[in-house]
Amino acid sequence: MALLTPSDGTLPAEARGWGWRQRLWNPYPGIATRERLTQAISLLEPRVQIWFQNERSRQLRQHRRESWPWPGRCGPQEGRQKRTTVTRSQTALLLRAFEKDRFPGIAAREELARETGLPEYRIQIWFQNRRARHPGQAGRAPVQVGGLCIAAPVGCHPAPSWVDFAHTGEWERGFPHPTCPVRLGLSHRGLS
């Protein structure tokens, strides 16, 4: 895949000429700015959003390393993505998918996007929120996963999360780290 980085020169010329890291550089672009960027460089809006996430992360790290204060958000906040209305039928479809697999890969998300008519990235957000808010709901959570993951090396699970330890339906705070290698075999990242 082509890398989108300002440093290695693979950032499309249009974007490089966009005043980035100059006076115009705004680490918190609103939906309008992101949309403009998607047109300027031929990338999808979610990819632009992820790029900004990673770029902020890099800059924050650098600021800390060099003990510079991170300015944070300044100036008027730009508009957000308009709230997507998910219909009952779309919700039902997503719920069925969620019960089957709480961590759908890209292929599954694209399939769901096709079936629901919602953008793939919105599907991803829906699953994120659903996992966060319904940790104990039916479905094969990282469970089998979680259980196995517990036995995995410590570095595997830096932060506790919700998990059904013994497949009993009793949900507790555990360590089903999303990137636990055990999980990778199931559904983590449908990417190639």
Add this chain to the structure above:
DNA sequence: CGTCTAACTTAATCAGGCT
């Protein structure tokens, strides 16, 4: 092999819209 980056995750929080 080390470094860098895209893509992914959780957790917390903001904010729109429905009841």
Add this chain to the structure above:
DNA sequence: AGCCTGATTAAGTTAGACG
């Protein structure tokens, strides 16, 4: 008004590309 839930954020991890 309160609640539910979509959108956004920081912080962290992993895989893959590249030198």
